Amino acid sequence: MTKNSPEHKIINVALVDDQQLVRQGIAGLLTLSDDINIIWQAEDGEQAQQKLDEQQPDVLLLDIRMPKLSGIELVKILRSQGNSLPILMLTTFDDSELFMQSLQAGANGFLLKDVSLEKLVNAVITLSHGGFVAEPVVMKQINKGFDISPVLDKLSEKEGQILKLMAGGFSNKEIAASIFLAEGTIKNHVSNILAKLNTRDRTRAVLIALNEGII
Numbered sequence: 001m002t003k004n005s006p007e008h009k010i011i012n013v014a015l016v017d018d019q020q021l022v023r024q025g026i027a028g029l030l031t032l033s034d035d036i037n038i039i040w041q042a043e044d045g046e047q048a049q050q051k052l053d054e055q056q057p058d059v060l061l062l063d064i065r066m067p068k069l070s071g072i073e074l075v076k077i078l079r080s081q082g083n084s085l086p087i088l089m090l091t092t093f094d095d096s097e098l099f100m101q102s103l104q105a106g107a108n109g110f111l112l113k114d115v116s117l118e119k120l121v122n123a124v125i126t127l128s129h130g131g132f133v134a135e136p137v138v139m140k141q142i143n144k145g146f147d148i149s150p151v152l153d154k155l156s157e158k159e160g161q162i163l164k165l166m167a168g169g170f171s172n173k174e175i176a177a178s179i180f181l182a183e184g185t186i187k188n189h190v191s192n193i194l195a196k197l198n199t200r201d202r203t204r205a206v207l208i209a210l211n212e213g214i215i
Contacts, residue, residue: 011128012039014057016048016074017090018066022113026061026090026120033121045069049077056085059127062107064091064098072098072105079106079169086127086168099135103203106169109133132167134210155196162189167206 013036017023023041030036039057042048046068048060062071069077075087088109089102099110108127111120112135123133155163165175172190176183194200197208 010037011035011124012037012058013061013124014038014040014042014048014051014055014059015061016042016045016066016071017061017063018043019063022063026113029117030120030124032117035121036124045071045074048074052078052083052085058086059124060085060087061124062087062089064089064093064102072101072107075102075105075107075169082174084168084170084174086130088123088127088133100203103206108168111135112137130164130168132164132206132210139210155193159189159193159196162186163193163205163209166190166193166202167209 013030015023015027015030015038017026020043023043027038027041030038039055040051042051044066048062049069052060062074064071071089075089078085078087086108087106088111089098089107090111090113091098092113102110109123109132111123111133115123115135126133161179162175165178170178172186173183175181176186179186190202194202194205197205199205199208
């Protein structure tokens with residue numbers, strides 16, 4: 001399938017990083033892919049906010065540590081506004097705490113900046129299809145630092161679908177709207193998911209699901 005084929009969907013990507021050389025390097029690599037089109041770049045969270053108001057990408061690549069407005073702070077703002085844009089966090093630090101903060105903010109993925117082009121492109125494609133991506137080296141750190149409980153019971157197909165949406169940072173109300181169920185029903189499903197994963201925390205549920213290969 002070629003780039004100009006009518007069946008080929010180009011993924012519009014925006015890139016935010018305060019280091020110009022790093023930003024241009026990542027953009028240069030991504031333009032080598034027939035699947036991706038860089039629609040704009042920004043050097044910090046505040047500039048990204050302005051550009052997002054003008055043009056929404058299909059996937060946002062976001063540096064975690066930036067001046068003025070950090071990547072995590074920007075994710076929190078977007079999610080508080082009900083913006084469900086898929087967001088991939090990029091960092092030079094294999095820091096499990098940053099990964100946890102990114103998850104809690106509502107990010108859809110986390111990769112180190114020294115990732116290969118193939119892995120980065122696959123991550124962008126995965127996020128554009130509603131998936132979730134986690135850096136294996138960071139997952140190993142989390143598994144060492146946290147007691148990741150095994151799955152106590154098999155999730156139903158519906159629960160698995162809802163857990164994937166939870167991993168995408170969606171609220172119960174947004175999940176309800178996307179799969180045409182009452183918000184109360186979603187709340188009950190989420191409670192069942194947390195019980196089956198032996199946790200009271202949505203972020204920890206996502207971590208367990210990643211660890212168990214559920215998502």
